Amino acid sequence: MRKFTDPILAWYETHARDLPWRSPDATPWGVLVSEIMLQQTPVVRVLPVWHAWLERWPAPADLAAEPSGEAVRAWGRLGYPRRALRLHAAAQAIVERHGGEVPDSHADLLDLPGIGSYTAAAVASFAFRQRHAVLDTNVRRVLARMIDGVEFPPKSQTRAEVATAETLLPVDPPTAARWSVAIMELGALVCTARSPRCVDCPVLDRCEWQARGRPAYDGPPRRGQTYAGTxxxxxxxxxxxxxxxxxxxxxxxxxxxxxxxxxxxxxxxxxxxxxxxxxxxxxxxxxxx
DNA sequence: AATCCGTGGCA
DNA sequence: TTGCCAAGGAT
Missing domain, CATH: 1.10.10 (Arc Repressor Mutant, subunit A)
Known part of the structure; x- marks a missing residue:
């Protein structure tokens, strides 16, 4: 599996974006806040809100002490405002159950409001450098192409995808954590949904989708989510x-x-x-x- | 399992 | 112009 992991890890070292929640100064709380905000929301829109949020509420207890409506207001136009409510509830749960410290276990993270399997794995990996399969939309797309040779992954996550992700995961926890963020970054910057930059891909010569001539997606049609009037x-x-x-x-x-x-x-x-x-x-x- | 839940940029 | 899509979760 190192034929996939090594080139992507090397690529990440030189191409990773300098995002504030990846800074050595970032706290687990900062990482958690970023992960909630990034659910279905692009990085560029999250950045200013994340900075303001962390300045105002540098620790879970700071947010927990506020009315939930303040979280909703500070959320601004990030979208899906129930996330703000759940983040506020998560902060309260962290204070009540974990003494105000973001828990480092996957199970405890999963028990928090608004945190599902992806976010629990992401926080455990990125904030605590643990070894978990991190399967977000970026990773699923990279694996679909690189391993399965198809343009897009299935609509909903399958056991096979989880198995593939776990097979690729490096054994050493800190290396696994770096791998998880690296393959996500590859999906975000190179192996994109539309117009992938295959010429810049570090594993182009190992990509099954490339080997097959990059065939177009032929699965069931995507449902268009019309928004106007809803x-x-x-x-x-x-x-x-x-x-x-x-x-x-x-x-x-x-x-x-x-x-x-x-x-x-x-x-x-x-x-x-x-x-x-x-x-x-x-x-x-x-x-x- | 399928739906619902915001928002804005872009090809 | 408009459909597609962006670090998902809850029900």
């Missing part, structure tokens, strides 16, 4: 009003951002049910306290 867009607009306001907002200020009353009420109810909005009084709404 509840998600409506929720986004409603929450933006509350985020940009200083205090509680009266109902009419929410009504103006979406014309379909039925959908608007459904979206608002959903936000309340999710804990993202607090109906503080008759006709008044605010971010949760």
């Amino acid at each position: 509840d998600r867009q409506c929720r986004g607009r409603l929450l933006a009003v509350l985020r940009d306001a200083h205090g509680p907002v009266a109902k009419p200020a929410l009504d103006v951002v979406w014309s379909d009353a039925v959908q608007r009420e459904r979206a608002l109810d959903g936000l309340i049910a999710d804990g993202l909005v607090d109906p503080v009084a008759d006709g008044l709404y605010a971010l949760p306290s």
